[in-house]
Amino acid sequence: PPPPPPSPPHSAMSQHGGDAAGVGGERRAGGGGGGGGVGEQPLAHAGPKNERQQAVVDAFKWAWKAYKTDAWGMDELKPVSHASETWFNLGLTLVDSLDTMLLMGLSEEYGEARVWVERSMDLTQNKDVNLFECTIRVLGGLLSTYALTDDDLYKRKAVDLGDRLMHAFDSPSKVPYSDVNIGTLHAHKPKWGPDSSTSEVTTIQLEFRELSRITGDPKYAAAVDEVMEHVHTLPKTDGLVPIWISADTGQFRQGTITLGARGDSYYEYLLKQWLQTSKTDHRWHEMYTETVDGIFHRLVHGSVPNNYTYIAELINGRVSPKMDHLVCFLPGLLALGAVNGFPQAHMQLAKDLIKTCNAMYTEMPTGLAPEITFFNDKAGTKGDDLIVKEQDSHNLLRPETVESLFIMHRLTGDKKYVEWGWAIFQAFERHCRIPSGGYSSLRSVKHIPVSYRDKMESFFLGETLKYLFLLFESSPDLVPLDKWVFNTEAHPLPIFSPK
Numbered sequence: 001p002p003p004p005p006p007s008p009p010h011s012a013m014s015q016h017g018g019d020a021a022g023v024g025g026e027r028r029a030g031g032g033g034g035g036g037g038v039g040e041q042p043l044a045h046a047g048p049k050n051e052r053q054q055a056v057v058d059a060f061k062w063a064w065k066a067y068k069t070d071a072w073g074m075d076e077l078k079p080v081s082h083a084s085e086t087w088f089n090l091g092l093t094l095v096d097s098l099d100t101m102l103l104m105g106l107s108e109e110y111g112e113a114r115v116w117v118e119r120s121m122d123l124t125q126n127k128d129v130n131l132f133e134c135t136i137r138v139l140g141g142l143l144s145t146y147a148l149t150d151d152d153l154y155k156r157k158a159v160d161l162g163d164r165l166m167h168a169f170d171s172p173s174k175v176p177y178s179d180v181n182i183g184t185l186h187a188h189k190p191k192w193g194p195d196s197s198t199s200e201v202t203t204i205q206l207e208f209r210e211l212s213r214i215t216g217d218p219k220y221a222a223a224v225d226e227v228m229e230h231v232h233t234l235p236k237t238d239g240l241v242p243i244w245i246s247a248d249t250g251q252f253r254q255g256t257i258t259l260g261a262r263g264d265s266y267y268e269y270l271l272k273q274w275l276q277t278s279k280t281d282h283r284w285h286e287m288y289t290e291t292v293d294g295i296f297h298r299l300v301h302g303s304v305p306n307n308y309t310y311i312a313e314l315i316n317g318r319v320s321p322k323m324d325h326l327v328c329f330l331p332g333l334l335a336l337g338a339v340n341g342f343p344q345a346h347m348q349l350a351k352d353l354i355k356t357c358n359a360m361y362t363e364m365p366t367g368l369a370p371e372i373t374f375f376n377d378k379a380g381t382k383g384d385d386l387i388v389k390e391q392d393s394h395n396l397l398r399p400e401t402v403e404s405l406f407i408m409h410r411l412t413g414d415k416k417y418v419e420w421g422w423a424i425f426q427a428f429e430r431h432c433r434i435p436s437g438g439y440s441s442l443r444s445v446k447h448i449p450v451s452y453r454d455k456m457e458s459f460f461l462g463e464t465l466k467y468l469f470l471l472f473e474s475s476p477d478l479v480p481l482d483k484w485v486f487n488t489e490a491h492p493l494p495i496f497s498p499k
Contacts, residue, residue: 043148045478047105052422052472057104059429059439060097060465063456064109066437067093073120079438080454088129088138091121095141096462099491102148103478104469117142118153123160126183131168131176132200136489137458139165139207144491146214155214162211162220169223173250175201175230176223195244195253201227203265203488205273210493228273232287237314238294239287241266257314259299260324260372265488267291268329271337275485278497279340288337292346300349303375303385308359309352310375321377325369328357328400329488332407336481339411354408357401358420360386364445367427368395393444394453397432399463399490406471410481421471428464463490 048054063077071077071084075092078085094113101110139161146154161182168176168187177187178196189195205224212221231241234252243262244253259267270291274284301312301321311327313320331354338347360369363386372392376385402421409417431450432439439460440452467490470479484492 042477042479042484043102045475046103048469049474050472052425053469056425056465056469056472057106059425059433060100060104060106060461060469061109062433063438063461063465064097064101064106066434067456067461068112069437073116076458077438077456078454079434079436079440079456080452082436085455088134089122089125089127090129090134090138091116092137092458093456093461095121095138096458096489098141098145098154099148100461100466100469102145103466114151114153117157121157123157123164124183126181128179128181129165130179130200131165131187132178132197132203134161134182135165135204135207136487136491137462139211140487140489140491140493141462143207143210143214144487144493147210147492147494158211159215162208166220166223169227171247173230173247174223174226175245175247175250176204176227177247189247194248195246197262198231198241198243198245198252199262199265201245201247202231203269205269206276206485206487206493209273209276213496228283232283236290236294238297239290239292240294240298240314255316257299258322258324259295259311259327259330260313260322261326264324264326264329267295268333268488271333272485272487275336275340276493276495278495280498289342292334292337292342296345296349301375301377304377304379304381305383306385308356308375308385309349310356310373311353312375319377321375323356323373323375325357325360325371325373325398326400328353328360328369328404330404331357332404335404335408335411350404350408354401354404354417357404361401361420361424361427364388365448366395366431366442366445366450367423368431368442368445369398369401370394370445371396371398388446390444390446393446395432395442395445396453396455397428397439397441397457397460397464399459399467402464402467402471403486403490406467407481409471410476418471421468425468459489466490 048057066079067077070082073091074084075087076085094116098113139158142154142158164182165180167185168180170187171177178190178200180187205228208220208224212218230250237257240257242252242254243256243258270284270288274281299311302309310323313322331350334346334350338344360373361367370388370393374387376387402424405417405421434440438456441455443451443453479492483495485495486492
């Protein structure tokens with residue numbers, strides 16, 4: 001692609017750290033060359049360096065070729081039927097993959113994608129988008145690519161999109177609506193119910209704060225800070241939160257507490273907001289501390305008979321031995337906290353949980369994990385620790401386990417995490433690779449031969465293959481974890497020092 005134009009200088013802001021607008025800071029030295037920061041450019045370390053990384057790059061190219069042939073510019077590929085699927089009509093797979101291609105050194109594929117972003121991405125269309133999904137995938141992808149390249153195209157697109165998404169905050173409570181039309185700028189509740197998901201309104205903070213940093217405009221950070229400050233005041237169960245919150249009243253709807261779907265990334269972003277601000281904004285440190293104490297106290301359980309550690313759910317106060325694959329982000333998060341000053345008990349729980357997450361793969365005939373696992377919690381009984389119901393046995397090519405494997409290996413140096421990740425990658429290759437191109441999610445991980453769902457989620461390229469590539473990376477200088485923080489869609493954003 002053509003060399004990126006230089007980024008304009010940022011306007012300095014003079015607020016104290018901890019304010020919403022305290023994001024107007026400088027990139028920490030060594031944090032990469034993009035986005036107006038200083039220090040070494042991380043892409044100097046891009047590209048495959050060993051056979052396993054090359055295998056992951058080859059898998060990406062296999063997926064990308066099919067996407068380019070059958071779904072170019074569409075949101076997601078249907079690889080079996082050679083068709084596409086539209087959700088937001090913003091090229092989700094393409095935008096989700098931009099930083100993956102940069103890290104893998106795929107300059108030709110990246111150049112083609114950049115042209116599409118420049119010429120074909122339409123942010124003015126009359127289209128409803130989900131605030132959370134659009135923020136983590138599209139806005140996150142644009143911000144990350146700008147941070148890595150300093151290419152002003154991505155900054156302009158990010159600002160345009162961010163301004164449109166800001167209309168979701170036009171609610172009575174300032175808890176944002178779940179959906180916003182990026183053309184008409186009208187925001188509203190989801191069509192299927194009255195509330196927003198807790199995780200959705202509390203997993204947009206990294207991205208909007210980064211948007212304030214690169215523009216010098218505090219309004220984006222102020223909007224998401226107001227949400228977090230409000231959530232901080234709400235009653236909780238030992239720091240644990242229900243999964244529904246009303247944009248009208250700003251109150252939780254009591255019911256399910258889970259670190260799985262609709263709850264997961266609330267907990268993730270507590271720690272990551274603290275890390276993003278160079279550990280200077282202690283509001284998030286305090287909330288994360290209370291939360292993990294609550295997890296230890298109420299949600300950590302062991303299965304029968306082999307005592308696999310798992311994270312249970314609370315359903316109206318009662319323990320349910322159910323754990324989504326989504327919860328497998330938690331080992332990596334706990335480990336990241338442990339190396340940044342939290343108790344070493346967090347690291348031990350991380351090690352115990354990643355063992356369980358790996359077992360969710362190895363215990364299945366395909367070597368791939370189901371979407372949901374129940375655990376045998378009946379003392380004195382025999383049989384399997386893991387119970388997978390047929391309706392829960394699908395696999396969506398999710399990244400959470402390999403995400404944690406990457407972080408655990410990067411932080412501990414334990415090679416077994418590399419081997420576990422390689423086994424997972426090989427299982428994807430055996431069962432999800434489509435002979436004509438692309439990869440498909442599966443209807444069940446319990447049966448061979450497999451049956452395809454005919455969908456390649458954008459996060460397979462944006463997250464799963466990226467984390468596998470980084471897991472097999474021998475050098476810690478490719479996206480160092482003390483200089484970058486990954487958003488919940490695996491888009492690295494720079495750690496900065498607030499002014």
